[in-house]
Amino acid sequence: MYPGVHAARTPDKPAVVEADTGRVVTYRELEDGSIRFGHWLRDRGLGVGDHIAVLAVNxxxxYELYWGAIRSGMYITFVNTHLGADEAAYIVDDCGAAVFVASAALVDLATEVANRATGVRERVAIGGTLPGFARYEDVIGRFPAIAADDQPRGTDMLYSSGTTGRPKGITPALTGRQVGDEPGPHVTEMMRRRFGFDSDSVYFAPSPVYHAAPLRYGAGALALGGTVVMAKRFDAEQCLDVIERYGVTHSQWMPTHFVRMLRLPDDVRAHYDVATLRVAIHAAAPCPVDVKRAMLDWWGEVIHEYYSSTESIGITVISPEEWRAKPGSVGRGAPYGTGILHVCGEDGAELPAGEIGLIYFERNDYTFEYHGDPVKTAEAHHPDRPTWRTNGDIGYVDEDGYLFLTDRAKFTIISGGVNIYPQEIENVLTFHPRVDDVAVVGVPDDEMGQRVVAFVAPRENDSAGPELEHELIEYCRASLARFKAPRAVEFVDSLPRTPTGKLVKGALAELYARKEGVS
Structure with missing residues (x-):
């Protein structure tokens, strides 16, 4: 399962389409470019276990760069394009990249990163020219489009979103297999068997390619012979147009995308035909029940959900039919070698159904480490069972084995000795008609230990003040136990989110501390 098979069978078929420019890359072009790039990497003395870093727009x-590195046995790290120069240079250096590839459209950031990244030996520009960078077309132009006999399979090495502290590189162990060997990556097999991806699929994700889900699912779609449609950025109405224009069959979303599309006027939503959608997958962040139900009512029984992480320690999946019966669940452990689900208490003992604890997945065929951080790597393992791993999420399973997330362990608020899970409160406030975005955090309280504070970005042109604060608190009390409702609401213009939609809650706690004069 890799694009070369399809380049031989259907060389003129579109492999990748850029929705914004109309550019089409055929399977033959994708294969030839990745082969040539792989030859150039080898010519520079690079191979199995070496690293390349990419700072690219969509x-x-x-994908040429990706497959060129993968077929050379290398690690490829895509860098968040919204980072500052120091943050991005840290990742380029930390991953040990010998090659740094950057989009010409990111001239200022790319130039600053290149000046700061001390370990890089080769700099290459795509989509134009950059000072001090070789042109991609010139770099690969002198090499033949004939695949090497030896093509050891590499992998991605992506970084955590860095919502607290420095981002950490997640380094899977190399398998020692060749690029075309079976079995392929577990995610590709799950895409084929669970979600029905095949050579007729048209896959669209309006998220940055540096994020794990669109990168891995895009690569999987290409491995299976489908067509990948890319957009420069998320725009609610443009996404509906892309679905209709390209006949999208498989798509991938975050809950914030759903919220933005649901807020489009009814006549705009009705204008676009989304009937080609067979599967619309969402993940990356918890989806409020009302949002999911509204999307199912609009798009029909095509919305599937999975729960996983960049670490790929395991996965759960839930179909729309299952979700209707188990609203709020993220599913049961999936087959295809993606891990056995366990929920454990603080002492490591497995908990019975209904009790909240740390989520672990048991996998015997997969290992990873946090790059350069053996302590964090050790913390990801169960204290007594080395093949059980966690990413720090907490939740519970019901009597039928369905997983319900409660929050990240580090975000749990303990007030008066009682655990309060911010996600539950956020889910309620998300659908208030005067709320555009919301995050809930715990702040220090002399009496209770912590108290609940909601940070709210009001809808456009809505007034923020005591009246709205009172309305929102009472709104929560109508749906939740009184002790869970926010004690206060802080109004902000926007919330700190990563481009993949994750809240940077540490920044909110710091903001509140500065306001209150707490050191």
């Missing part, structure tokens, strides 16, 4: 060439 450009079809990203």
């Amino acid at each position: 450009d079809a060439r990203a």
Whole structure:
């Protein structure tokens, strides 16, 4: 399962389409470009276990770079394009990249990163020229489009979103297999068997390619012979147009995308035909029940959900039919070698149904480490069972084995000795008609230990003040136990989120501390 098979069978078939520019890359072009890039990497003395870093906008060439590195046995790290120069340079250096590839459209950031990244030996520009960088077309142009006999399979090495502290590189162990060997990556097999991806699929994700889900699912769609449609950025109405224009069959979303599309006027939503959608997958952040139900009512029984992480320690999946019966669940452990689900208490003992604890997945065929951080790597393992791993999420399973998330362990608020899970409160406030975005955090309280504070970005042109604060608190009390309702509401213009939609809650706690004069 890799694009070369399809380049031989259907060379002129579109592999990647850029929705914003109309550019089409065929399977033959994708295969030839990745082969040539792989030859160039080898010519520079690079191979199994070496690293390449990519700072790119959503450009079809990203997949040429990806497959060129994968077929050379290398690690490839895509860098968040919304980072500052120091943050991005840290990742480029930390991963040990010998090659740094950057989009010409990111000239200022790319130039600053190149000046700061001390370990890089080769700099290459895609989509134009950059000072001090070789042109991609010039770099690969002198090499033949004939695949090497030896093509050891590499993998991605992506970084955590860094919502607290420095981002950590997640380094899977190399398998020692060749790029075309079976079995392929577990995610590709799950895409085929659970979600029905095949050579007729048209896959669309309006998220940055540096994020794990669109990168891995895009690569999987190409491995299975489908077509990947890319957009420069998320725009609610443009996404509906892309679905209709390209006949999208499989798509991937975050809950914030759903919220934005649901807020489009009714006549705009009705204008676009989404009937080609067979599967719309969402993940990356918890989805409020009312949002999910509204999307099912609009798009029909095509919305599937999975729960996983960049670490790929395991996965759960839930179909729309299952979710209707178990609203709020993220599913049961999936087959295809993706891990056995366990929920454990603080002492490591497995908990019975209904009790909240740390989520672990048991996998015997997969290992990873946090790059350069053996302590964090050790913390991801169960204290007594080395093949059980966690990413720090907490939740519970019901009597039928369905997983319900409660929150990240580090975000749990303990007030008066009682655990309060911010996600539950956020889910309620998300659908208030005067709320555009919301995050709930715990702040220090002399009496209770912590108290609940909601940070709210009001809808456009809505007034923020004591009246709205009172309305929102009472709104929560109508749906939740009184002790869970926010004690206060802080109004902000926008919330700190990563481009993949994750809240940077540490920044909110710091903001509140500065306001209150707490050191």
